Amino acid sequence: MTAAAGSRALLRTLAIVVLATLLDASLLAIALGGFPPLLQHSRALALLAVWALGNLVITLARPAMKPAESIQREPLPVVLGLFALPFLAGPLSAWGERTGIAVPALPIQVHGIAIALAAGGLALRAAAMARLGRRFSHQVSLQTGHELETGGVYSRVRHPGYLGAWLASTGAALTFTSLLGLIPVALLIPALAWRVGREDRMLEAQFGNSFRSWRARTGGLFPRLGPSREG
Numbered sequence: 001m002t003a004a005a006g007s008r009a010l011l012r013t014l015a016i017v018v019l020a021t022l023l024d025a026s027l028l029a030i031a032l033g034g035f036p037p038l039l040q041h042s043r044a045l046a047l048l049a050v051w052a053l054g055n056l057v058i059t060l061a062r063p064a065m066k067p068a069e070s071i072q073r074e075p076l077p078v079v080l081g082l083f084a085l086p087f088l089a090g091p092l093s094a095w096g097e098r099t100g101i102a103v104p105a106l107p108i109q110v111h112g113i114a115i116a117l118a119a120g121g122l123a124l125r126a127a128a129m130a131r132l133g134r135r136f137s138h139q140v141s142l143q144t145g146h147e148l149e150t151g152g153v154y155s156r157v158r159h160p161g162y163l164g165a166w167l168a169s170t171g172a173a174l175t176f177t178s179l180l181g182l183i184p185v186a187l188l189i190p191a192l193a194w195r196v197g198r199e200d201r202m203l204e205a206q207f208g209n210s211f212r213s214w215r216a217r218t219g220g221l222f223p224r225l226g227p228s229r230e231g
Helices: 003-032 035-039 042-061 076-099 109-135 160-174 182-207 209-216
Strands: 068-072 140-143
Touching: 003 035, 003 042, 003 076, 035 042, 042 109, 042 160, 076 160, 076 182, 109 160, 140 182, 160 182, 182 209
Parallel strands: none
Antiparallel strands: 068 140
């Protein structure tokens, strides 16, 4: 890569990060009643900083994808859910906090732990993307020369990127005092389960016994508890 091409790639990365962070900030500002309340809300600013760093790391971890050999189309509600629900969790909880809806008495430590959970979820998602490399795709697809990934963060969970997204959404929801944000977090589980099922069936058809052996010792979305099902 030439210096000019490298500079253009860096500028594209920074532009994506800035735009994504501005979207995140705008949604939180709308929920909290404007940018002045956002700038005075320490937990919201901490979450926004986590999101900005996560946007940067995930953008850098996302390599150029290989050409897809096969793509499975999904129902529009599932696609919209997978895209929109993670964005709604934090702002909906922030709006509930401002309006006093679904605000239980929770220890203040919960909100600090929640911000750390959001950071951990984004880190897990970035690690999953980096592990897959050019095999990563936002769609249910197989790339040319696709190889089954069973190491690293994939050794305990078959879809750690989805787990990371769910953990990040849960952390964002619990950053604020309202529990309204847990509604999209709960709705995200069936959407992710749908995606996991489709990907698993595609991988089983492609890799056969290698996939079934991996499935026997791992969980789809969450780590498996208890002994392996092998044997």
